[in-house]
Amino acid sequence: MKIPQVKGTRDFYPPQMAVRNWIIDGWKRVSRRNGFEEYDGPILEHLQMYQVKSGDEIVEQLFSLQDRGGRELAIRPEITPTLARMVNQQINSLPRPIKWFSVPRLCRAERPQKGRLREFFQWNIDIIGEDSVRADADIIFTTVDYLRDVGLTADDIVMKLSSRRMLAAALMKIGVPPDRLDSLYAVLDKKNKLPGETFEKMLDEFLADPAIVSKVRAFMELESIRQIEDMFGRHEAVDELAELMSLLESMEIGDYCRFDPGIVRGLAYYTGIVFEVYDKASEFRAICGGGRYDNLLKDFGGPAISATGMGMGDCVLEILLREKGLLDAGKMKSGLEYFIACVSDIAAFQDNRTPLSIAVELAAKIRRVNKSVDVSYKLGGLGKQLKEAAARNAKKCIIIGEEFNQKQLVIKDMATGEQQTVGYNAFLAGLGGKSGF
């Protein structure tokens, strides 16, 4: 019987797995060099976890289930609630600031479409227990550090920044009542995600009062932090944004970063600096986003400890990298260091051993020093074995032939076709070091 794969999920055959590994290895490498330590939680959590603070969209898209004890569980759609739970559990013993990263596998019952799947991987970096904007700068730097590392330039992408605190202060000065702020955020969040006209219409309808509309519209057109000051005067939250920009300049990623009052983030839990990275060529595509969420630990029963973080999924990123020609098949190609071929019409050598027994012994010795090697299962003609070596992307082919009666191997360089004869023991002795064989 043939059973299909589940809708919206991916099978990772070796070529697709190589791409996934290349992306995830990059996330891990850049996290570590920026001083983050890796953590992970279970893929199953109690359903309640996601009813506390996750956005409505996420709650609607949960894969939920009951265990045999009747407990309501869910496959994690995001890892931040798990992070909050884990940190709260050990809050008294964990040294702060906590600077952690994770690459969870997540599931959401979304309608599958380009860049949105029901199962995906997401890079998460978070700093918990540090109020200063330097923590936000580290999150933003680490994000750009990765994107630059995989080849995306400031011509390809832009890191758009703003501040929820500044936004709240500005909107209240304009005359928006405090109790309408949260729902206005949801509207403003659409500025970078919808065509201009659609957004303007939403804004008009939401605000109704034309005087306020024109002020909000003018605010949303601001392009620099100085312009905010010109419009509203000095404010702590504006100074903080300016300090952030100055830190990002010192970190030499100023060319990637731009203030944009349209960066709001949909979720209610953000409290300070917020940001999203966009593909410049595709107006509406956010590659990742994040910001400060100072109340989350408290919402999960812990103390009031500040936090800031970022999440980046693999699906949109992979599409972008592919479009930009940055998923080079050559980089991904795995290959063997050695392939061993036997001259198969030799029944046995003078020492009565068969070419095959020599080959498997040699392969075992090579693997033991952590070099990759394989031997053909079909000991046909030498030509066929050399073809198999090429198909397996072997760098060198070791040929066990008549020369073995003199305890010698023939080593063929698969790229140049050059061959050299080497003593068996000399070959083995050279394996550990940097011998040319």
Place this chain on the structure above:
Amino acid sequence: MKIPQVKGTRDFYPPQMAVRNWIIDGWKRVSRRNGFEEYDGPILEHLQMYQVKSGDEIVEQLFSLQDRGGRELAIRPEITPTLARMVNQQINSLPRPIKWFSVPRLCRAERPQKGRLREFFQWNIDIIGEDSVRADADIIFTTVDYLRDVGLTADDIVMKLSSRRMLAAALMKIGVPPDRLDSLYAVLDKKNKLPGETFEKMLDEFLADPAIVSKVRAFMELESIRQIEDMFGRHEAVDELAELMSLLESMEIGDYCRFDPGIVRGLAYYTGIVFEVYDKASEFRAICGGGRYDNLLKDFGGPAISATGMGMGDCVLEILLREKGLLDAGKMKSGLEYFIACVSDIAAFQDNRTPLSIAVELAAKIRRVNKSVDVSYKLGGLGKQLKEAAARNAKKCIIIGEEFNQKQLVIKDMATGEQQTVGYNAFLAGLGGKSGF
């Protein structure tokens, strides 16, 4: 509100994550050097997948759920059905033999106990499309190659081998009716897993006929392949076992391997060579197992293509490695290459820049050449920052102090305490290469 973690799952804080990564990185490294390529499937499959061929125990332990379209899904409890599905889907385009590995996250609703959890990781290696016993030898070698690599010697563990084909031939010669073979396998499988008396009692009850019981008992006491021949004469399946042993000797792992007629494997789907690895100190603990399963692809709607493979979970392995003292905390400890400390009572250098802006710029440059570095968020006294550098396991601490007015850095070796003064540009120039800083 405080929400607990789900029963039988693990939180991986950085120290636990380091152990998990160390185990999984080893699985991947040894798979690759043995010529296996990595694949993975989705964590969700259609529930039916596990109703085809998985054992009853696995089916009872499924975490199942319905998606919004009413489809019955399950979280994967093993990856072999996914492997069969994926291979069948591309059977005409995949070059054979297929030599693949995977490290899936799996869930089973088991009663949590030592070495058995509801969520775990499992190393899987499989060779599909190769009939010869050389493929079985490669699976067995790769398994031992890993266990030896992490420090387990032939005094710690034993690879017990047998053959379902040989077993079937022997039991029929003894007089067991063919239609009772499958249920007898389930009994014999308990030989290495139950106290001797319990096993003997089960065997007596199952076979009933004392003549047959005594012959089966004599067979189960055999310790070498030659003894099988002495008892039953030559048989193709016995020759195959002998050839396997000879290959394993050539591969220099003969000391780990032993014929054991009690190795049967519980699942019905095994058809040829079968094996399990045991901890010698704990009589009943299987670390991993596997064997040949030549009908599985066909059972999933594909062609009759032979296959052989192995699965090893992380829970029992981790317990064993810990008992043997092979989970060395030092090996696992992550640490920074550099930590940057600022002499914080310097407000600004002669060039008007602050120590902090120098520090974050330097950190960005160091990260760009893929070295890990961090800067304290609390620029207190130098002593406090050096303590933080030590707590973060930094190898070197870079001190930005008065010397920076002469564009110089002080580099402190955290292990020896030695300090040297180095020009800023010379330090940067040395970063790419192997300079001593």
